[in-house]
Amino acid sequence: MERHWEIVSTWVLILAATIAAWSLGAATLPVPDYFLPPPSAVLSAFVELIAKGMLPIFVAESLRRIVLAALLGLFVGVPIGLLLGVSRVTADFAYPVLNFFQSVSGIAWLPLMLIWFGFGERTILVAVNYTVLFPVIFNALLGIRSVPQIYVNALRTLGASRWRIVRDVLLPGALPNIAMGVRLGLAYGWRALIAAEMLVGANGLGFMIFNAQTFHLTARIMLGMGIIGALWVVLDYFLLRPLEEATIARWGMVQR
Amino acid sequence: MMHGWRGDLLAVGRGAAPFALILIAWALVTRANVLPAMFLPPPADVARTGWDMLKDGSLWTNIGASVGRVLVSLVISVPLAVGLGIFVGLRRRLSPVFEPIAGFFNSLSGIAWLPLAVTWFGLGWVSVIFIMFNTIFFLVFYNTLVGVRSVPRIFEHAVRTLGGSRRHIIFQVLIPGAMPNIVTGIRMSIGFGWRALIAAEMIATSTGLGFLIYNASNFHQTDTILVGIVTIGILWLLTDRLVLQPIERWTVERWGLVSSSR
Amino acid sequence: MTAKITIRGLGHEYVNPFTRERVVALDGVDLEVAEGEFLTVVGPSGCGKTTLLNVLAGLLPKTRGTVLLDGREVRGPGPDRGVVFQEFAIMPWRTVEKNIAHGLEIQSVPKEERSAIVRRFVELVGLRGFERKYPHELSGGMKQRVAVARTLAANPEVMLMDEPFASVDSQTRITLQEELNAIAQATRKTILFVTHNVEEAVFLGDRCCVLSGRPGRVKALVPVGIPRARRRWNLLMSDGTFDAAKEKVFGLVREEVGKEV
Ligand SMILES: Nc1ncnc2c1ncn2[C@@H]1O[C@H](COP(=O)(O)OP(=O)(O)OP(=O)(O)O)[C@@H](O)[C@H]1O
Numbered sequence: 001m002e003r004h005w006e007i008v009s010t011w012v013l014i015l016a017a018t019i020a021a022w023s024l025g026a027a028t029l030p031v032p033d034y035f036l037p038p039p040s041a042v043l044s045a046f047v048e049l050i051a052k053g054m055l056p057i058f059v060a061e062s063l064r065r066i067v068l069a070a071l072l073g074l075f076v077g078v079p080i081g082l083l084l085g086v087s088r089v090t091a092d093f094a095y096p097v098l099n100f101f102q103s104v105s106g107i108a109w110l111p112l113m114l115i116w117f118g119f120g121e122r123t124i125l126v127a128v129n130y131t132v133l134f135p136v137i138f139n140a141l142l143g144i145r146s147v148p149q150i151y152v153n154a155l156r157t158l159g160a161s162r163w164r165i166v167r168d169v170l171l172p173g174a175l176p177n178i179a180m181g182v183r184l185g186l187a188y189g190w191r192a193l194i195a196a197e198m199l200v201g202a203n204g205l206g207f208m209i210f211n212a213q214t215f216h217l218t219a220r221i222m223l224g225m226g227i228i229g230a231l232w233v234v235l236d237y238f239l240l241r242p243l244e245e246a247t248i249a250r251w252g253m254v255q256r
Numbered sequence: 257m258m259h260g261w262r263g264d265l266l267a268v269g270r271g272a273a274p275f276a277l278i279l280i281a282w283a284l285v286t287r288a289n290v291l292p293a294m295f296l297p298p299p300a301d302v303a304r305t306g307w308d309m310l311k312d313g314s315l316w317t318n319i320g321a322s323v324g325r326v327l328v329s330l331v332i333s334v335p336l337a338v339g340l341g342i343f344v345g346l347r348r349r350l351s352p353v354f355e356p357i358a359g360f361f362n363s364l365s366g367i368a369w370l371p372l373a374v375t376w377f378g379l380g381w382v383s384v385i386f387i388m389f390n391t392i393f394f395l396v397f398y399n400t401l402v403g404v405r406s407v408p409r410i411f412e413h414a415v416r417t418l419g420g421s422r423r424h425i426i427f428q429v430l431i432p433g434a435m436p437n438i439v440t441g442i443r444m445s446i447g448f449g450w451r452a453l454i455a456a457e458m459i460a461t462s463t464g465l466g467f468l469i470y471n472a473s474n475f476h477q478t479d480t481i482l483v484g485i486v487t488i489g490i491l492w493l494l495t496d497r498l499v500l501q502p503i504e505r506w507t508v509e510r511w512g513l514v515s516s517s518r
Numbered sequence: 519m520t521a522k523i524t525i526r527g528l529g530h531e532y533v534n535p536f537t538r539e540r541v542v543a544l545d546g547v548d549l550e551v552a553e554g555e556f557l558t559v560v561g562p563s564g565c566g567k568t569t570l571l572n573v574l575a576g577l578l579p580k581t582r583g584t585v586l587l588d589g590r591e592v593r594g595p596g597p598d599r600g601v602v603f604q605e606f607a608i609m610p611w612r613t614v615e616k617n618i619a620h621g622l623e624i625q626s627v628p629k630e631e632r633s634a635i636v637r638r639f640v641e642l643v644g645l646r647g648f649e650r651k652y653p654h655e656l657s658g659g660m661k662q663r664v665a666v667a668r669t670l671a672a673n674p675e676v677m678l679m680d681e682p683f684a685s686v687d688s689q690t691r692i693t694l695q696e697e698l699n700a701i702a703q704a705t706r707k708t709i710l711f712v713t714h715n716v717e718e719a720v721f722l723g724d725r726c727c728v729l730s731g732r733p734g735r736v737k738a739l740v741p742v743g744i745p746r747a748r749r750r751w752n753l754l755m756s757d758g759t760f761d762a763a764k765e766k767v768f769g770l771v772r773e774e775v776g777k778e779v
């Protein structure tokens with residue numbers, strides 16, 4: 001408990017020092033105002049964007065897109081990866097292809113998608129979902145293939161059928177990798193989303209900070225960055241952590 | 257005796273087969289004339305464009321620009337991040353304070369830095385390196401920090417009971433013990449960094465593979481885009497094979513510790 | 519007595535898939551295990567005991583020779599042969615009771631009967647109060663007891679056990695050894711039991727099979743003529759037959775270990 005307070009008070013100290021130094025720098029450094037707006041400007045940008053109703057819309061748009069991609073990853077990507085992984089033959093076949101496609105981020109496909117789907121929502125969605133999907137599929141497959149053989153053997157000597165080995169060993173055994181894949185996929189996807197919104201969008205947080213740059217509204221950029229970082233922390237804390245804690249952490253299989 | 261190379265050849269063949277199938281499917285689709293060539297040019301056209309770009313050197317220039325940026329950012333960020341990560345990780349009072357801070361900056365890594373980078377440094381190399389630095393540094397720093405902190409105390413105790421000094425503990429326990437995390441951090445940072453690079457090049461520079469494909473899309477040069485995408489994929493696979501896997505093999509796998517994130 | 523297991527000229531070679539290096543683990547093993555017999559196997563580390571067990575379990579293909587169970591060639595694993603693995607191999611994602619019930623679930627034993635059996639074996643291996651714990655919350659010895667209970671609960675005809683008591687504390691080991699003896703006496707199961715511990719091998723075995731150093735082959739078979747009912751540690755403390763058999767096996771094993779260094 002005491003340690004806890006120590007940490008929190010250190011944070012408060014660091015935060016206060018940063019704000020003080022930042023304010024001082026903004027007031028005294030010989031640079032244009034837009035170069036380093038003071039913390040108070042970020043706060044007033046926040047109030048202004050809330051009052052105008054823009055910020056809630058941008059946040060909602062970005063969240064809607066990433067949540068959609070998350071659902072697709074979980075309910076389509078994971079099953080595909082598992083199906084491919086269960087058989088040695090399909091796994092061997094799919095592995096190099098998946099490895100290639102997961103290594104090319106959705107953003108690299110964006111120029112092509114612009115031609116295919118035009119400047120708009122469809123392109124953003126395809127790019128983000130692509131980015132999430134491939135790491136998820138790839139890691140689910142990898143997870144199945146990397147379940148220790150000893151567990152499979154143990155079940156075979158108990159007379160288990162093939163289906164039961166899949167259900168009782170391969171699926172739970174693959175969960176650490178699945179969790180990792182979902183996490184990685186969403187982390188990539190979140191960044192791809194921000195980039196896609198910059199390049200394509202007319203709304204969303206990526207658009208907000210990109211657009212702010214053209215008008216030298218640096219306080220707005222900083223505000224947007226803070227929100228992008230905070231949203232990810234929240235997403236991680238409320239979606240990904242609980243998923244892990246319900247399964248692999250309970251089984252003592254987390255390797256973080 | 258089986259010859260080693262014959263096995264290798266077989267492995268390469270098996271890895272290439274799926275791609276051959278994709279190529280055939282692609283060729284058939286374009287042959288069937290269901291899509292305009294602007295949407296999807298036949299593979300032969302793309303190969304020809306790729307060959308031309310190799311010959312006139314334009315592909316090499318862009319590869320050089322992208323790879324150069326990755327290398328420069330790695331050289332600047334990784335040693336700094338590992339050094340600071342170990343330094344902070346060793347201090348049991350400091351590290352729990354810095355862990356969540358580094359975690360926060362991780363969640364911000366990548367392209368979100370672009371508008372600020374352009375505001376401060378304008379368009380060009382410096383902005384790209386700044387974005388890459390922020391991506392790579394915090395990932396490696398965070399993982400190193402967590403790695404040092406998660407080395408089981410029992411190893412430290414073992415060395416201490418053998419009469420080891422603090423230096424022994426740092427160099428023979430904490431650094432090797434944190435190695436799997438450090439390697440994971442570097443691997444992740446290259447993955448995130450490379451993706452951030454492509455996005456940043458589209459906006460902030462006029463060289464590099466990201467610029468190449470984005471610019472091509474303005475002129476509807478689908479074949480050039482596909483050349484760029486394939487190049488990006490191949491470069492990543494080469495990085496994985498020639499850099500990341502050897503690093504892992506020489507450190508964590510040799511010790512039987514596995515870091516399996518990809 | 520009919521032979522439950524017949525092994526003739528059994529050989530096994532491991533081939534490293536990358537370097538193509540070969541390791542001959544077993545070479546020319548001849549062995550017969552009678553129905554209802556308790557055979558213990560000892561031998562220096564790395565001589566191929568685990569390999570022998572895995573071939574019998576049907577988990578490893580043999581390179582040479584024949585392995586018969588009830589006169590039929592062994593092809594792949596089956597519920598007629600239960601295995602207790604050296605590395606436990608209990609599922610990290612199942613609780614203690616779910617792990618013990620696993621074989622019964624596979625045999626579709628009805629739920630009430632299943633939980634009754636599980637309760638009995640939880641009791642037997644002394645894990646009461648830990649039924650709902652996950653393996654990572656157990657000590658090494660407790661995990662091993664879960665593995666033993668899982669195999670016992672599945673009630674196979676033949677039990678193949680690979681150093682099942684190696685990481686159990688000596689107090690628990692004594693209990694488990696006596697329990698296993700009682701089970702062997704009551705069920706007349708055919709048991710192949712691998713161990714490092716000569717005392718344990720002689721205490722449990724009707725016969726004790728000594729393997730030579732790698733490549734493993736049968737060096738000697740030492741009969742232990744002690745009735746099951748007399749096999750209790752307090753009765754054997756100063757038993758001439760027990761001591762003599764122990765001396766003999768010790769001598770044979772020491773010769774093999776001596777050869778290596
Ligand atoms: N998967 C494998 N690949 C290659 N060689 C192996 C493999 N498993 C075992 N060996 C080799 O085969 C030999 C016999 O191994 P085995 O595991 O059967 O020994 P063991 O008698 O059970 O030893 P211990 O008493 O230490 O458990 C050893 O020399 C070992 O190095």
Ligand SMILES: [Mg+2]
Nearest residue numbers: 567568604680
């Ligand atoms: Mg063994």
